[in-house]
Each structure stands twice: as structure tokens, then as C-alpha cells.
Amino acid sequence: MASCLCRYRQRILFFCSPCILLLPVYIYVSISLCYVMKHGPPGAHVVHSVLPTRFTASGLKHSRDLAPHPAKSFWRSELDSSALWNNIQFETDLQYNPILRPHLAANASSVSYNTGVGCSPNYEINNIMHDYTNLPNQMKNFVTTMHCRDYPLLIDPLDVCDPQAKKWPLILLMAIKTQTANFDNREAIRETWGRSGKIKTRGGKQRLVRRVFLLGKSEDLHIEEKLHLESEKYGDIIQWDFIDTFFNLTLKDVLFWDWFSRRCPHAHFIFKGDDDVFVRTPAVLDYVLAEAANRSFSNGSRQANKMETFVVGDVISNAAPIRFNGTKYYIPESFYEGLYPTYPGGGGVLYSGSLAHRLLEVSQRVHLFPIDDVYLGMCLQRLGVYPIHHPALLTFDFPKDEAKEPCANHTMLLVHKRSPAEMFQLWTETSTPSPECRNAMLRVKPRPD
Template sequence: SLPQQMQAFIRSMHCRDYGLLLNQPAFCSGDSGGAGLGPPMLLMAIKSQVGNFENRQAIRETWGRSGLVRGQSSQKGGLVRTLFLLGRQDSAGAHPDTKNLLELENQKHADILQWDFQDTFFNLTLKDLLFWRWLQQHCPDAAFVFKGDDDVFVRTGALMDFLHKRWDEHNLFKIYTNQSDAVLELFVGDVIFNAMPNREPATKYYIPESFYKGAYPPYAGGGGVVYSSALALRLKEVSERVRLFPIDDVYLGMCLKRLGLSPSHHPGFLTFDLPEPDRAKPCAYRSVLLVHRRSPKEMLTLWK
């Protein structure tokens, strides 16, 4: 018989409609909290869990600080806004009831989207689908989306430089090819090719042969990816025809494949961290865009 989490996934995989318990409908309109600045150049969508208060606060104080961010090397910058994506934590489980704390946090920061489904590892894919739906409704004019976990460290200024460069190249391409309506289909991360499903029943990533055969399509692994908002809206459309898959990174790879696209690899996305001796050296991070995994304390230290 299948492990518990797989059984639970199969039972609910046909369901994609979950209501929002906490919503920020005016997040990108510029009138509430946006300081009148309108849609962001970069919308940070961070997958978090109810209990991870410290992670969220560390991100708000460091790399996910909302506001105008200047590029690291160029003077070009843009508006960055950060949102946290949460499911429901059942207080019946092994968790203290932190619902009131979450409501207070949201009153203060107004940056949490919470949906009415149980927040489990195999439900992370739902956050992508539901976030794309939210993006289409409430923030379609953001230029780029960074989607990541709440235990990564991002060099936001360096990421802005990279995105400006890609945006400029895209605009040149439009001029030279006379395609004024060409959309930028950017999807970048630490790309993994020819990965095989994990067939060990005792592991977190176990996928039985009966559920998926063969190698996975190219996908960007762990920690975080950045994609253009135009592509996010195409992914939303195509995802409605792609069967849900329990591993979120792989599912994004499946959706890209269905669109006839492939994720681009960038060596600055360090899913598996820097070599141990370099981790405490600020200069070792010069070519890094993202590094996985950092505690809230480490985020604050690195940011300084």
C-alpha cells in the first residue's frame, strides 16, 4: 500500500478550488500599502507555513524588503513587493494554535495569502496554481515573479541587474525582429536534467512507478526560480490541462514542457549551497543570486 501522504494526495488531486482565508486584493494597485507605486517590477512570492513567523520577518527585514530596490552594479532598479503563500495548519495536528498570531501579523504587514487547504509537502503544487490565479486577477502587470521558499537567501540587487539585462535584450529583440507583441518567456533557476523519480518508499520524494514512469522533464530544483509574469499567465492556462503532481518543482517542469519550453539554467542559483569554508565570507556570494538554505539569523547576518 502507498505511504500516507501519497494516499492523501491521490484522494484530493482532482480538487483545485480552495477559498482564500487571507487575501490582498489591492496589493498591486498602489492604493493600499503600495505607496501609490503601482505594479512591481519584481513580485516575490514566498512559500511559507503558518508557524514560520521568524522566517517571514527576517525576509521582510532583508532581501524581501518591499520598496524601490537598486541594482547591485547598475543604477537601474525597480519596485519589489513580497507576498507569503500559506495553506492552513490544522490545530488538531501537532501544532499549537497560532491563528490569532497570524491574523495580527497580517494586520500589521498585509502581505499574506492563505488558502483553505492543509499545508503539507505534497500540497505545495497547489500554491503555484492558486498563486497564478491570484496573479492573473490582482497583479497581472508585475513584470517578473520570484517564487521561492522561506529558507533561502536572495541577493535582490543582483537579481534586479539580471532581470534588467534580460528585459533590455528582449526589447532589442522585439525591435530587430519587428515583433512588437512578443512576450518575454523567461524561466530561470538551477535546472536539473534527466532526473529519475525516487522509488524508495520511505523517503519524502517517493513516487511509485504506477504514478509516473520514466525520467522527469527538465525542471528547476529547490529554493527558488524567477520567471516573467507573461509566462506565469501562460503557465496558469496550461496547468488546467496538466494533471497535478505532488512535487511542485517537477510539476512546473511538466507545465513548461506542455508549452514547448524548457527552463534556463543559471549558475547563480545555488540549490546545494556554497562549499562549507566559504559560507561565512561575504565576497564568496558575489556571483550568487540565490542560496539555499539559511536560517532567519543567517539571513540578517548576510544582509549586513
Template sequence: MARYNCRWGNAFIVYRVLLALLILYIMVCMNLNTKTESTPEALPESNNDLFVANGRWINDSYAPTPTFFWKQHDDSFWNRLQLQIDRPFNPILHLKNITRDFENITFHDTLLRDSFLDVLDTNSSRENFEELPETMQLFVNHMQKRDYSTIIQPKGVCGAGVENQKEPPLILMAIKTTMLNFKNRQVIRRTWGKEGWVAGHNGSGAYVRRVFLLGTEDTESLAQELLHLESDRYRDILQWDFMDTFFNLTLKDVLFWKWFSHHCNGSQFVFKGDDDVFVNTPKLIIYLQGELINKSQTLNEFMVGDVIGSAIPRTDNGSKYFIPESFYKGLYPTYAGGGGVVYSGLLTKRLHRVSKGIHLFPIDDVYVGMCMLHLNAYPIHNPAFLTFRFSGKEEQEPCAYHKILLVHKRSPDQTVELWKDLKRTMRECWDVPFRVGSKRKTM
């Protein structure tokens, strides 16, 4: 009987041990499952520029998927195009292939073209295409093409600038313009966009270079002949062989990033803006020199401007910003207003690389925001960038234009007068602080 009881006792002990191990196994599995669904795993280090987004969901076919600002499962044309890119090729979705070369230009050109043809070949896409406005249809017909040749290039290295510079340029002024806007360009050359050494205050200053970005309207026109003469005189024209339309402003960004990556290794910052803005260049120099001192470790993602968040596409078909739902659905990413923005030379090259995997979008500053989000980088809001207008009677205050870095929508005549006044009042207004204000939330 004692031997019988001993056997049952041993069996009971083994049973309790097995039960404890089973409970422990279940708890470990539950913990791993919870971690997978709620906490993103750390990614292996890589030199590639990855799309790292907050929040992920799980499915059976793909690795953890990033949360997008645009609606993934939708029949809108752009959404479907980008989903074709992100699902099979984005490294976040396929962690085992994270080291493959995503910045190879031939690979991405093929990828964009193939995904475009695949989506356009579906019945629903053809129906959506026919519903688009004529200008949008024209954009869609050419949105997969990026290999436009240059008609005119600057004669100097990285745009117009003085020869034998003693140090690398601090800023390259990259200004979007059109063929007929000669007066705007001429005023910029004489005022805030003057190349060479630009003095700041009390002996400070920096070297500035300049380039104007253009498409074409008619390569056989008198305006084109005059543009060639203008280029010979000022050496600051960069023109590509695509039609210069509002929706093609995005092409200027993409092609400029490529050109910069090949020709502008020395420029530390880029100012990219329109030809109807006024820039306080002396103050901008001081501001950026301060950024070099204080934030040098983040220059590879540095962008500053008038930041707009939580924006949605315009649904008014009378607006030039109109984006129909048949083309795009979702929010816009956080972006800096395209009237004028500053980013680092390092970021410019990263934008060039990442843009190869992002389909073009008709609104240029929104597209830059898309590229920034794919880099997991975010622009800095600075109220001294006024891409719209002064508020109230702020413009009448003493030293008002010394408190800003940029203001949008100024005519050539206004720019000349503002530049004269800025120079005249520099001594008495130099130490006024920059304009302060709250971040604009929506647009």
C-alpha cells in the same frame, strides 16, 4: 508495313511516357512518406499555448504524436491520466481542431475530473492505488481538485508594497511558507524581502512587492487567529483552504498562478522560493533590469534558476521525494530547483493557462518543468542560484555572497547576519562577477 511500324512506335512512346509518370509518382509518394516520418510539419499560427516536442511518431488512429518524457504506454497511474488528456484534446494530435479554446477553465476542470474518474475506474488502477504509500494515496484522492477558496488575501494590489508607486514593480517576491514559520517571515520582511523601493548601486533600484503563500493546518487553531492578525499588520498573506503538506506544494504554484493572473498585471518578474533561502535582492534587481534590456523578446518564456536535467524519480521509499513506479514511470523534464527560481510575469500567466491541462504531480518543481515543456520553453541555468550549497571552501572567499543571487537552507539568524554583512561590504564587493560553474546534469 510502314503504317504498322508507325503504330507500334507510337504505342512504345506512350508506354515510355506512362512508365516515366509512374516512376515519378512513386518517387513523390516515397518522398512525402519520408518527410512525414522524420520532419515535423509547421503548425498553423495560433494564440494557444501548445505542446511542441522534438520528434514524433505515426499511428493509424491519431495525428502525429509528440515524444514525451514520460512513458505513454504504461500502467502507471499518472502516465495514464495524462495520456487521457493529451490524446484526445492536445492540439498537436488533432491539427484540424487547433483553433479551439484550450484555455477555458470550465472545460479543463471537467476534462481533468473526467479523465481522473475514467482511469481510477479500471481494475489495474485500483490495484496500483492500494500499493501506494499512505501519503501518496492521500494526494491521489485529492489531485483532481483545484477550486480551493482563499481564507486570507493581501489587502494591497498584488501583495504588500508602497502606495503611489511611480512605476510598476520589477519583482513580486512570492514565498512559500507555513503557518508556524512566523520568525522566517519576519526576518524576510526585514531583509531581502522588504517591500517598496529597494536601492541597488549608484542610484539604481526598483520597486518590490511581497506575498507569502500558505495552506492551512487547522482553521480553528490559535495559529490561524494569529495569522489573521499578521495579515492585518503586514498585508502580505495569501492563504488557501487546503492542507499544507509537502505534496500540496504543487497546489501553491497552481493557485498562485491563478491569483497572479487576476491581481498582478504590473509585476514584470516573479521570484518564487522557500522561506529558508537567502536572496541577494540588490544584485537580483540589476540582473533582471539587464534581462529587460537584452532579452525583452523572450520574456514570455523567461525562467532562470538552478536547472536540473536528466533527473529520474527517487526510488528510496524513505525519501520525501519518493515516487513509486505504480504512480509514475519515465524521466523528469528539465526543471529549475524549487528552492528559488525567477520567471517573468508573462510566463506566469502562460503557466496558469497551460496547467489546466496537466494533472498535478507531487513534486512542485518537477510539475513546473512539465508545464514549461508543454509550452516548449526551457529554464536558463545560472550558477549564481545555489539551491543546495557552496562547493568546497567557496563560502569562505571574500565577497562570496556578492557573487550569488540565492542560496538555500539558511536559518533566520543566519539570514540576519548575512544581510548585515552584504550591506556592510556592498561598496567594496559590488563589482565582483557572478559565480560561474557547470550545469548540473542529473539528480
């Protein structure tokens, strides 16, 4: 019996010894495989440790069963607002989102939602805005016609720009917002800072400048007759077939961009401003020419044309709509909610001709807004363009007693407001500066809080 047990033990040891010897190898291989499956091969740790943090997307969920994915959706499917403009613009932004619908975003210039010439007011808006009956008349008129933007030209000057001109390219086109009755303002501009033709810069070089006035129509037939005579005499009037009101200033922007693309597409720069500002045109020419030289790409740079983003003004940020019903800037909460985007004040703004073409395209998918400079900010926001603030563009006039300083008027590019008589006085002063003011530098003081 003992001999049998001994014999079986020898056989068991014979067969089991290799397994016992291979067991550590099996354990090692199993642990290694688990480690590689969980952490990747050893070399992967070296690569991962040297990758910059920008390769790691924030807000990711990690799961053993799914690939990493964003913790929140990129695009909201609903808007938490009952304001009219917010809702209709949200739908348009969603429709032409460059990621959700790239084919539409690529052809944004063909987008149009207005109903064309002769479109009628939409009085059904009364069923959408709960406080419509209590709104001021200018707001009622705007919301019922905000879908209309294709108005025919009543006066269209044909000889303002010469796109074939090579020897004298058009450097600056001045587009001035005015109303039919403001004859004195237009006349003062023509004889002072708004002269059309070859203008000398402060450095003595001649550059071509042109001028146009942007108008709607008046209900006063006598004033309309005088305007047509004025147009025949000067050839610088652009008039469209809409009633000229404060809330229709935005129409002057979108319709001017269309006129510019057809009549004056090669102008290098545009000044758009009010008819009660004073502009040091020679200094403006020096400024934009210097900016063009600084921004032009050279040495085979792959950067895009930087002038496509050039816009300068008295920049306003974090502005909120005015909710006081007694002001012309009143915007009710039922129409718009939220802060305004950053925008340059409408008293006077400079931008490049190439940006104007982009503004025309993007404006086709930005619904009209009652305040024109805010609307410009909305278009710039969708282009990803940030306006540059320049302290020498004084759309709110000089602060406190600064205007009394001897050379103050030689340090600005623009100042607002000025009467026709003050324009003549400033023109004389700045055209022939005194020796102490001849080399005055542009204003660089920041706007006071």
C-alpha cells in the same frame, strides 16, 4: 504466276514502307512517354536536385499506388503503462491535442476537470492503484484529492499591487512559500532581502518590488490566530483553505497563478522560492532588467514576445523519481513511470509575468503532481518552454569550500538553505560590500558532476 507475286510484293511494300519508317518515331515517343510518366519532365530533375533536404520528410513509405505517407502513426492511441498519473494525463493530452482537436487547444484556458469548492476525496482510487493500502499517508492523501484544486481564499491581501501605477511599475513580485508556524523566517525576510517598496539596484536605480507569502492552513488554532494578527499588521499573507503539507505545495503554484492573474497581472517578473533562502534582491533586479532589455524586440521584428518564455533557475535534467519509501520525495511506480521533464529547482526560480499567465492556462490541463518543481517542469514542457540554468542560483548551496572564498556571497543571486540569523548576517555583508568585493561578478562556475 511470277508476275502476280511481283505485283503483290510491290503493293505490300507500298503500304508497309510508311509504317517501317514511322516505327522508330513510335518507339521514341513511347519511350519518352514512359520516362516522363515515371520521372516527370526533364526540367523537374533540375528543380529536384536543388531542393534542400529538409523538404524530404523522413520515415516515408513510397508506393506506386499511394502518395508518400508516414511509416508510423503520429499519435499513439494507447499508453503502455499502468501508472495512475501517466494514464489520466495521457487521456488529457490526447483530448487537447492541437492537431487532433484544434478547437479545444485554442480554448485551453476554459478547460477544467476539478470538481470545485468542497470536492470530496475519491476513495475509489483504492480500486485503481493495486498497492494503495501500502502507500505512505501523504501519498494516500494526495491521490485521493488530486482532482481537487479550487480552494477558497482565507486571507486575500488587496493592496499588494496597484495595476494602475504608471510612474512606478511593479518590476518584481516575490512569492515565498512558507508555513504558518515559520514566523521567524518571514520576519527575517521582511527585514532583509524581502523588503517591499522601492528598492535600489546595484546600479543605484530605484525599482518597485512587492512581497507575498503563500500558505495553506494549519490544524493548530493558536497558530492560525497568530497568523491572522500577522496578516493584519503586514498585509502580505495569502492563505487558502487546504492543509499545508509537502505534497500540497503544487496547489500553491496553481492557486498563486490564478491570484496573480486577478490581483497583480502587470508585474514584470516573479520570484517564487522557499522561506529558507537568501536572495540578493538588488542583483536580481539588475539581472532581470538586463534580460528584459536584451529580449525586447525592436526594429519591427516579427518575433513573438521573448519574455513569454523567460524562466531561470537551478535547472535539473534527466531526474528519475525516488523509489525509496523512507523519503518525503517517494513516488511509487504505480503512480508515475518514466523520467521527470527538465525543471528548475523549487528552492528559487525567476520567471516573467507574461509566462505566469501562460502557466495558468496550461495548468488547467496538467493534472496535479506531488512535487511542485517537477509539476512546473511538466507545464513548461507542454508550453514548449525550456528553463535557463544560471549558476548563481544555488538551490543546493555552494559546492565544497567555495562558500569560504572572500567574495563568494557577492557572486550569487540566491543561496539555500539559510537560517533567519544567517539571513541578517548575509544582508549586512552584501548591502555594504568591502572594496575588494564591490565589483564581484555573478557566479559562472558550472555545477560539479
